[in-house]
Amino acid sequence: MEDDESVRKATENLIRSMGWDVLTFDSAEAFLDSGAVVITRCLISDVTMPGLSGIEMHAQLLATGHAPPTVFITGNPTAQDSATAQANGALAYLEKPVDSNTILHYVQQALGTP
Template sequence: MIFYGFEDERTVEEQYVSPEAVICVVDDDDEVRESIGTFFRSAGVKVAKFRNAEDLLAWPNLPTMRCLITDLTMPGMDGLELHRELRRLGSEVPVILMTAYPSAEARERAETQGVSSFVAKPTDPETLLEKVEALLSS
């Protein structure tokens, strides 16, 4: 199985990500996913990037995920559905939900469902890193 988002589309096991704790980024926008991944790696953070929620859920190292950054609106399973599925599977990892359409309704739905942080796109990767650090230190 291929886990998309890596420079040469090799599997996660063949890339940088070891089976240690990682930050996962799920976004169907290649540019957003790559920029976040590149910034986090340059900061020394292990990152696994996925083009969609289904690829993340199929990832054999899913238990190593320490935090999830995901887009709200994606083809197939959206970010809130992914959050619900992770909770159903017993995962309590913090979830940062990003959206280019930050309506009050979307924010309220995210907060009601227990999403850790709601972020409007575009956002700067440094801000995301600060949010991840804060969530992991709490």
């Protein structure tokens, strides 16, 4: 999830370049309403978005038992959000701009690929 279209497209292209299927959403609500939650194997989410934040969305996913491995990215990191994300089992909490190799590392970790 990413509300910034240019960041969303760049991340989509990066993940597709590795041969993985990608679904993108511009909000947490769009993702939650999509029906894609149960097939999602790795989630990359912005923290600050209109409506539900990435952290709030992740909490909802945890409550339903359908929280995939999650990488949070943010342009406005806070100690509180980082602590919450890590306490809730996030793979990573990364500050923008995020190096593409770092994103790939965490996606590979989530998918169990070398």
